[in-house]
Amino acid sequence: MDYRFLPKKGLSLFVDGLLKDFKVYGPVKMDGFPVYEEVSSAKELLLMHSPSHITPKKYLFPQRETLLRFKTGEKPQVEHAADADNQVLFGIHPCDIHAIRLLDRVFAYGTPDVNYLRRREKTIIIGTECLPDKFCFCRSVNTMTAANDFDLFIHDIGAGFLVKIGTEKGKELLFRHVKTRKATIKEISKLVEFHKKKESMFTASINAEPSTLPLIYSGSYDSPVWEEIGKICYGCGSCNLVCPTCYCFDVRDDISLNMKDGERYRVWDGCLLEDFAKVAGGHNFRKTRGERLRHRFNRKFQFQVDKFGGLFCVGCGRCSRACLVNINIVEITNKLIEERETGKKE
Amino acid sequence: MKKDIKVNVEHITRVEGHGNIVIDIKNGRIKELRLEIVESPRFYEAFIRGRRYDEVQHIMSRICGICAVSHTSASLKAVESAMGIQITKQSALLRKLAFHGEVIQSHILHLYFLVIPDFFNVGSIVPLASSRPDVVRRGLRLKKLANEICSIVAGRHIHPISLFPGGVTHLPKVSELKALKKRLEDSFEDLDATLELFRSFRVPQFSKKREFISMKEDGEYAFYSGDIYSSRKYSRKPKDYKKVIKESIVPYSTAKHAAAKKGPYMVGALARVNNNFKQLSKRARDAAKGLGITTYPYNPFMNNAAQLAEVYHCVEDAIKIIDRLISEGLRKEELKKPKKHGTGVGIVEAPRGILFHEYAIDKNGIVTEANCIIPTAQNLGIIEDDMRNFIPSILHKTREDITRDVESLVRAYDPCISCSTHIMDVRFED
Amino acid sequence: MESPYLLRQARIERITRLTEKERLFRLVFEDDKTLGHVPGQFIMLSIFGAGEAPISVSSPPDTRNEFEICVRVVGSLTNVLHTLLKGSTVGIRGPYGKGFPVKEIENKDILLIAGGIGLVPMRSLIKTILLKRGAYGRITLLYGVKSPEDILFKDELDEWSKVPDFDLRITVDKPHPLWKGHTGVVTRYLPELKIDAERTAAVIVGPPVMYKYVIMGLGEKRIAGHEIFLSLERRMKCGIGKCGHCQINSVYICQEGPVFRLSDIRRLREAI
Amino acid sequence: MTKNMPKPKVAFFSFTCCEGCQLQVLSCEDELVDILNLIEIVNFREAIDEKRDDYDIAFIEGSVSRQHEIEEVKKIREKANVVVALGACSSTGGLNCLKNKFPMEEVKKVVYGEKSKYYKYFDTIPARPLDAVIPVDYYLHGCPITKSEFLNVLKALLTGKRPDMPNYPVCVDCKMTGNICVFEKGKTCMGPVTRAGCDAICVTYGAVCWGCRGTVDNPNTESHEETLRIYGLTADDLVRSFDLYGGWNKYGGSK
Numbered sequence A: 001m002d003y004r005f006l007p008k009k010g011l012s013l014f015v016d017g018l019l020k021d022f023k024v025y026g027p028v029k030m031d032g033f034p035v036y037e038e039v040s041s042a043k044e045l046l047l048m049h050s051p052s053h054i055t056p057k058k059y060l061f062p063q064r065e066t067l068l069r070f071k072t073g074e075k076p077q078v079e080h081a082a083d084a085d086n087q088v089l090f091g092i093h094p095c096d097i098h099a100i101r102l103l104d105r106v107f108a109y110g111t112p113d114v115n116y117l118r119r120r121e122k123t124i125i126i127g128t129e130c131l132p133d134k135f136c137f138c139r140s141v142n143t144m145t146a147a148n149d150f151d152l153f154i155h156d157i158g159a160g161f162l163v164k165i166g167t168e169k170g171k172e173l174l175f176r177h178v179k180t181r182k183a184t185i186k187e188i189s190k191l192v193e194f195h196k197k198k199e200s201m202f203t204a205s206i207n208a209e210p211s212t213l214p215l216i217y218s219g220s221y222d223s224p225v226w227e228e229i230g231k232i233c234y235g236c237g238s239c240n241l242v243c244p245t246c247y248c249f250d251v252r253d254d255i256s257l258n259m260k261d262g263e264r265y266r267v268w269d270g271c272l273l274e275d276f277a278k279v280a281g282g283h284n285f286r287k288t289r290g291e292r293l294r295h296r297f298n299r300k301f302q303f304q305v306d307k308f309g310g311l312f313c314v315g316c317g318r319c320s321r322a323c324l325v326n327i328n329i330v331e332i333t334n335k336l337i338e339e340r341e342t343g344k345k346e
Numbered sequence B: 001m002k003k004d005i006k007v008n009v010e011h012i013t014r015v016e017g018h019g020n021i022v023i024d025i026k027n028g029r030i031k032e033l034r035l036e037i038v039e040s041p042r043f044y045e046a047f048i049r050g051r052r053y054d055e056v057q058h059i060m061s062r063i064c065g066i067c068a069v070s071h072t073s074a075s076l077k078a079v080e081s082a083m084g085i086q087i088t089k090q091s092a093l094l095r096k097l098a099f100h101g102e103v104i105q106s107h108i109l110h111l112y113f114l115v116i117p118d119f120f121n122v123g124s125i126v127p128l129a130s131s132r133p134d135v136v137r138r139g140l141r142l143k144k145l146a147n148e149i150c151s152i153v154a155g156r157h158i159h160p161i162s163l164f165p166g167g168v169t170h171l172p173k174v175s176e177l178k179a180l181k182k183r184l185e186d187s188f189e190d191l192d193a194t195l196e197l198f199r200s201f202r203v204p205q206f207s208k209k210r211e212f213i214s215m216k217e218d219g220e221y222a223f224y225s226g227d228i229y230s231s232r233k234y235s236r237k238p239k240d241y242k243k244v245i246k247e248s249i250v251p252y253s254t255a256k257h258a259a260a261k262k263g264p265y266m267v268g269a270l271a272r273v274n275n276n277f278k279q280l281s282k283r284a285r286d287a288a289k290g291l292g293i294t295t296y297p298y299n300p301f302m303n304n305a306a307q308l309a310e311v312y313h314c315v316e317d318a319i320k321i322i323d324r325l326i327s328e329g330l331r332k333e334e335l336k337k338p339k340k341h342g343t344g345v346g347i348v349e350a351p352r353g354i355l356f357h358e359y360a361i362d363k364n365g366i367v368t369e370a371n372c373i374i375p376t377a378q379n380l381g382i383i384e385d386d387m388r389n390f391i392p393s394i395l396h397k398t399r400e401d402i403t404r405d406v407e408s409l410v411r412a413y414d415p416c417i418s419c420s421t422h423i424m425d426v427r428f429e430d
Numbered sequence C: 001m002e003s004p005y006l007l008r009q010a011r012i013e014r015i016t017r018l019t020e021k022e023r024l025f026r027l028v029f030e031d032d033k034t035l036g037h038v039p040g041q042f043i044m045l046s047i048f049g050a051g052e053a054p055i056s057v058s059s060p061p062d063t064r065n066e067f068e069i070c071v072r073v074v075g076s077l078t079n080v081l082h083t084l085l086k087g088s089t090v091g092i093r094g095p096y097g098k099g100f101p102v103k104e105i106e107n108k109d110i111l112l113i114a115g116g117i118g119l120v121p122m123r124s125l126i127k128t129i130l131l132k133r134g135a136y137g138r139i140t141l142l143y144g145v146k147s148p149e150d151i152l153f154k155d156e157l158d159e160w161s162k163v164p165d166f167d168l169r170i171t172v173d174k175p176h177p178l179w180k181g182h183t184g185v186v187t188r189y190l191p192e193l194k195i196d197a198e199r200t201a202a203v204i205v206g207p208p209v210m211y212k213y214v215i216m217g218l219g220e221k222r223i224a225g226h227e228i229f230l231s232l233e234r235r236m237k238c239g240i241g242k243c244g245h246c247q248i249n250s251v252y253i254c255q256e257g258p259v260f261r262l263s264d265i266r267r268l269r270e271a272i
Numbered sequence D: 001m002t003k004n005m006p007k008p009k010v011a012f013f014s015f016t017c018c019e020g021c022q023l024q025v026l027s028c029e030d031e032l033v034d035i036l037n038l039i040e041i042v043n044f045r046e047a048i049d050e051k052r053d054d055y056d057i058a059f060i061e062g063s064v065s066r067q068h069e070i071e072e073v074k075k076i077r078e079k080a081n082v083v084v085a086l087g088a089c090s091s092t093g094g095l096n097c098l099k100n101k102f103p104m105e106e107v108k109k110v111v112y113g114e115k116s117k118y119y120k121y122f123d124t125i126p127a128r129p130l131d132a133v134i135p136v137d138y139y140l141h142g143c144p145i146t147k148s149e150f151l152n153v154l155k156a157l158l159t160g161k162r163p164d165m166p167n168y169p170v171c172v173d174c175k176m177t178g179n180i181c182v183f184e185k186g187k188t189c190m191g192p193v194t195r196a197g198c199d200a201i202c203v204t205y206g207a208v209c210w211g212c213r214g215t216v217d218n219p220n221t222e223s224h225e226e227t228l229r230i231y232g233l234t235a236d237d238l239v240r241s242f243d244l245y246g247g248w249n250k251y252g253g254s255k
């Protein structure tokens, strides 16, 4: 892997360069909290922080996205909408890089989802390191570092930035806008040191090997946990909406007031919301909040794993952070692990 | 001319809220004449008791959808005065900006939706949408601009969100303000066209001397701050409002009537323009003159002209405020905290005239007593007076024409009946 | 790359009112390509402005560019569909999903159990089987509806009942003054059926509540799980395995279903 | 090619309220001309003189709070094919129901004075939502309604669709908008039990969700009370929060 060294002042030059050809989105502070927004200079970027409250997946899979544009009438007409701008996602943390890798897989398998893939194609991903807070547990699900799936990865090593090159496209962009030199072994080792330090910073962790989690979850279908947390859960779907790997959606039509043209669009949906699995006739296949929670947790640790390979939780802790009643994915998972272990003992 | 005429307009249209006009003329003499307010009373002053000081503006805003910013502002000012809260300059500027949005919105709505149909002799703007689409679209453009001012500052016009005790909870973006300024500047073309249109209308000639009460402030045309001022040349501090105004109930109205020492008085755009003419912006003064406000008109029909002049003023002043906000730079500010408790009065010039809110707040920040005096309630007495004096001059007309003319008269006041149904401190006419 | 949400346009060529709530629509593609479906598959039907919904194909595979659907009025799209006139254009994508194992069940006795509009996809299967009548054994169709007015395809049921070795039993949920036939839920008639479990394949399509009891009944008849096929209904928004609505555990109904072999999903919690 | 339908006739009525929701309709500045092409407005006292009784769709704003209003809304129900409750006052009773927890004589006295007891004119009945009096087909929630929801319902009615009404809490809108949850800032919020559809505009503009749209179908109110308590609300505060827009169910009302 190719590592380059970018001097301190090079960063703003680089961002300015990117801004010429791309919309650039990155982590910034809003009301004191990290969020992703469009940025217009490097100095707005929040380059070393815990995860953002809302995920950057919105730039690849927007909250509301037009799929088709149509004209009604005798002979309806329809065209595919694929509005995607060239964009740079700057400051994507390893967990989110992994999440994007998973979304790539979901939207590409079987019948490819052109809307997502077209956006993805036009997106440059520039990763950065981060600081775990009390909800982060990426170390427990092997997503603390990202080896690839980015175009560039930039890490602040004091005197300047260590830039890891992930793709040719990334390299070309870097070289086009700023002067860098080959990083020294010493500089590269700073990243390793940082990872060591980061590893020691986690307060949350799952008490089992990631590879055992699908089995633990499949054995916990009838655990009393689901009903317990179902009682306190609001069914507000916050956990779904902030999760970087939740991708369910609803499809709706909007017709304009002339009643002649309109669009078909999709919006984020969430399996915790009451009507998610309701069908015509009123039957709800996951009526209780407990059932819906079980479904969501299992999607992260079992169902999608069966289907796509790899855990679908990247340990960002956002769902726990967003949950008003403190339903914590690490605690629940540990509880299930414990139930299983004590169950075995008996 | 001795004739018998009965006019009974149930639920007068193109006004805010429910009111009836009842006129009974026997032998050419008025036997009975009433403006009945049949809007259901809602008892805001009663149920606001027990609520916390930082919910008051949210609740009191709901007194009226059309002057929600005014009620919110009066309410905030009363609470802030009761609790010793001094808001920052920036907050005051933003609140004033939203206030201008409301005045423009309300006046344009009145002029274009409620009044213009009378001049075109149609029942609403609906037929105008096809016969005079230019007029309708212009009205809608101006109204939209007014809505945008409120949206950018306060989230929306109807029940503004970010106006909060201690300041404002949201800052507009500089880019939004710049875009808004551009649109405000562009709107003069539409305003001038509006002015031309209203110049072409024939305003009924009717004049009767009266007292005008409004706010007055040194240094600026008073909407958001100032003292109580009367055309009879006296002024009072806001807290002394009860010394100026007395309310009474009449058995056919859920809105109370108000009177000053010398009887009924008029509030609203005409009162303000008459009392504070010199402080209007340049273009506003020109517009006022262009519409015939050269002397000190007592003709209530001139209220429409005064409204249009005020729209000019608000647009110009809004541009000034935006310039100031941008040049001074927008800063995030914490809401100012209460320092004490007690009683406080807040007054503002709502689009329809001076508006009073007063609360008593206890040491836990809970409202224990409240009183509001709404502009339309203050105008009810003078409206009836005017009807009484106006009718003889139109008695020669047909019943339909009389009805229409009287309705126009009532409408000229732009009465806002839905909010005029809650008033306190009653004195009965025994 | 083409968007999977794009549609083929089809013209409504015939509308037949079957009941108060259900109508049969014969659709013809604007181009001359066939739909190319197998019985049990579904399409995504759409009307611009009203939305999109999964609907089973009700006609048997056809070499022409035509097919039929039967739709019950329940909500947005279905309401608007029922106001359309002959000649209107609708959008179609699909066919999607896995259908009934028409080939595999050849040479077997076929037990068909349908509830309500479950008969709609079943009709496609029945017609396919009848086209090759000789390849199948005895056919039994147990059809349950709420009341006599809800019976779909009355004429066709009549015809089928005249086919040799076709045992048709219709039952209505509640006793009805004008109804002389069977009453009660379909499961009531399972015990009295003469079934050679060894050579029978069963197919079930109906409302969610029906499955559990029918499966129990079939168990008593000793029909093996791998000889029982059922079509599951879930909410669906994309039809291509993305939107997540139809997911049961690791299974996406729109991809691996809607027709499943019972033995494959017996352990799939939440499936039945 | 749907069956040819004449322009539907639409009426707007207003009962006990601030008329803000009707005004919100008039605030559809960009759409108003198109709307007038699609429907025929036959009754809209705030904006037009015409008052006809041959309407298909009635939008009714305001709570019912006087005896004669009961008769009036019943008459409207008889004439209209579709009745849409316009805004919080008519959908859930809205703020008006706050007065229900005080005795009538008391509120009369507070507002109109001691002698008001001699005047029947000021008498009201407990304020109530429309569906406490007549069946309602669709609801437009919110104080005030949102323009986009109004337009969506109108378009749905015109296309024959069933209008969508979100059955998920405001937290969803908040997350979609990208707001930071106010609980993170130490404030409290009614959003987790309140029906969405407002784009969480109050949170976006720096306030909290007040609950004006009423609750979702199955709100977890126990959990919410617990959360609010944890965040420091007193028993009084709790009552106040749930009262503000939930007064009808709390004080005497049921459907």
Ligand SMILES: Cc1cc2nc3c(=O)[nH]c(=O)nc-3n(C[C@H](O)[C@H](O)[C@H](O)COP(=O)(O)OP(=O)(O)OC[C@H]3O[C@@H](n4cnc5c(N)ncnc54)[C@H](O)[C@@H]3O)c2cc1C
Residues within 6 Å of the ligand: A278, A279, A280, A281, A282, A283, C042, C051, C052, C053, C054, C055, C056, C057, C069, C070, C071, C072, C073, C074, C075, C076, C077, C078, C079, C117, C120, C121, C232, C233, C234, C235, C236, C258, D162
């Ligand atoms: C694989 C598959 C095959 C299918 N095949 C067929 C078929 O062949 N024929 C067929 O008719 N259906 C079929 N369905 C069901 C069909 O997809 C649904 O009926 C359809 O999606 C309804 O769409 P809609 O837009 O009309 O309803 P929607 O507007 O989406 O309404 C759906 C939901 O809203 C509820 N609802 C509807 N009206 C109201 C109301 N007034 N008030 C409150 N709630 C209401 C319904 O109960 C339902 O829960 C099939 C489903 C699947 C999954």
Ligand code: SF4
Residues within 6 Å of the ligand: A239, A242, A243, A244, A245, A246, A300, A312, A313, A314, A315, A316, A317, A318, A319, A320, A329
């Ligand atoms: S499940 Fe929770 S912790 Fe895991 S990726 Fe999603 S939001 Fe992050």
Ligand code: SF4
Residues within 6 Å of the ligand: A232, A233, A234, A235, A236, A237, A238, A239, A240, A272, A293, A319, A322, A323, A324, A325, A326, A327
């Ligand atoms: S965020 Fe918490 S309360 Fe909301 S749905 Fe998820 S688990 Fe339930």
Ligand code: SF4
Residues within 6 Å of the ligand: D170, D171, D172, D174, D175, D179, D180, D181, D182, D183, D189, D190, D191, D192, D200, D203, D209
């Ligand atoms: S601010 Fe309120 S509505 Fe928004 S997420 Fe938080 S609790 Fe929910």
